[in-house]
Amino acid sequence: MTAPTDFDYALKLDREDPLADFRDQFFIPEQSGGEPSIYLCGNSLGLQPKGVRADVDRELEDWARLGVDGHFEARDPWLGYHAYFSEQLSPIVGASPSEIVVMNSLTTNLHFMMISFYQPTQTRYKILMEGGAFPSDHYAVDSQAALHGFDPKDAVIKLAPRPGEECLRDEDVLAAIEDAGEELALVMLGGVNFYTGQVFDMGAITDAGHAVGARVGFDLAHAVGNVELRLHDWGVDFAVWCSYKYLNAGPGATGGCFVHERWAMAPGLPRLTGWWGNDPDTRFEMKPEFVPQPGAAGWQVSNAPVFAMAPQKASLRLFNEAGMPALRKKSLALTDYLLTLLDALPAASFDIITPRDPARRGSQVSLKAQKDGKKLFDALTDGGVICDYREPGVIRIAPAPLYNSFADVWKFWDILRGVIGANAQ
Known part of the structure; x- marks a missing residue:
């Protein structure tokens, strides 16, 4: 043998x-x-699919051939370009297409989501995160707490493993959520820790956060395209991700967001707005009043960066084929x-x-x-x-x-x- x-x-x-x-x-x-090479670095930058060049050339050809009319007449019209990616990402993140939008970059999207889902009061203001999270998450979370007038040293609970251990224990995460209780406004963890590769029990964490009245979001930079996700079924409020790691979309590629359908048209939910998030049926009437389109697409502020998004198509086809x-x-x-x-x-x-x-x-x-x-x-x-x-x-x-x-x-x-x-x- x-x-x-x-x-x-x-x-x-x-x-x-x-x-x-x-x-x-x-x-x-x-x-x-x-x-x-023996390439074992897909958690930092995924490799280029061979189909990428044809996908980018397709958009360049449509721009050359159609000019501005490409918004309506391109083979994948640019007006609703994000919708293609929402459909393709649906089985990858475990959500309906209406709950997904590809836009911006990872940390930008995290700030966008926290504007909506971190709404602290004087008594419920704390954010729970990993002490070993990627630095950008620390910067974003600390700055959001400070933006609302709180001292991050008080407002941000940063979980650490037990002495002598490298990974957080699931029971310790759940206990920390329960201990924070009515002071906890937001649970914001990574789905997979970048340093150890640890996968968190996102379903249990979501349930625990909701049980104390907090909202729950995840940074899925190291989880999307890596582990199976069921964002809708878990009831996660929001999630953000980049697409240049396991999704193989290229350096600096456009990131993505998930917003659970229960927030699709939530009255009074604050958000940063721009005209591409406006109802497409009235967008070109150029009215000053913002009427968000339903679903995650309503968080868009600008039209799709077509050439930055096109390289993701080839990889998503392969993901859905496999x-x-x-x-x-x-x-x-x-x-x-x-x-x-x-x-x-x-x-x-x-x-x-x-x-x-x-x-x-x-x-x-x-x-x-x-x-x-x-x-x-x-x-x-x-x-x-x-x-x-x-x-x-x-x-x-x-x-x-x-x-x-x-x-x-x-x-x-x-x-x-x-x-x-x-x-x-």
Whole structure:
């Protein structure tokens, strides 16, 4: 029987992989010698689908051919351009198309949503978030509290793991929500922690937040296209995401928002407004009164940045062809295999800080080096691995199921064990 640590075993897994052919739909960066890199950095920037150029060229051709009439007569008319993405993202985020809009960028959308869903009073004003959230979330949340006249040191509850642990425990998150009680205005967590790769129980967190009268939102930057989401069924109030990581839409690509349908036309809900969020039936009457179109699209302020959005089309087609259940199944198989290989290496070299529980990890395994983490990362880079390093000493490995293979995982491990062996001499 072939052992899991043999390369032939990785090749066997690839032969049995029903999603293996999707790899051919992506450009894989090459090393200096022309060999494909071992690209394990989809949690930072996804690879370019080969169909992107045709999608962008299509919009350029329509602009050249039609000029302003492209708003109505382009093959995908620009007037309602966002609607295509809402339809394609629906099965990926678990929501109806009317609850989804592609617009702006991640942190901009977070501010937009907090304008609507963080409405503090003198007694209910606190925001609960991860102490280990991505810095941009800290900046946004702290600034929103300050904007309303509160001291962020008092208004923002920042959760930390128990001493000696790297991840938050689900029961501690739920207990913190209950403890904050009637003072809690908003729960704002990441769906997947960027550093550890931990997946949070978003359904349970939403229920707990609502039980104390708070609103609940999620930053899905590391969750969308990574884990299966059911935003509508969970009852999440809002969510925001970027599209350049697992969604492979390119650097700085347009982000997205989810707004639950119960807020579609909520009277008195404040929002920042602009004419593209206005009812399209009356938009060109140019009246000064704002009448929001129903659903998440009513939060738009400007017309769609067509050339920034077009690259996302190719990836969304591939996602919907593969299906999130199949992608999630392969993702777990890739990380299971990676963990099996890592367990065969000397335990004194690094700690695995990503949860072992499949329900609590996404397409990422984070390794915390016992020493010389940057040196280890640099050696991996020299070996042809493209991954990610975060202080202090954490190397994030993210095999993306659309384009990574089991052979990729094995090759990374083989280089890693060589580096560890050389360092031990």
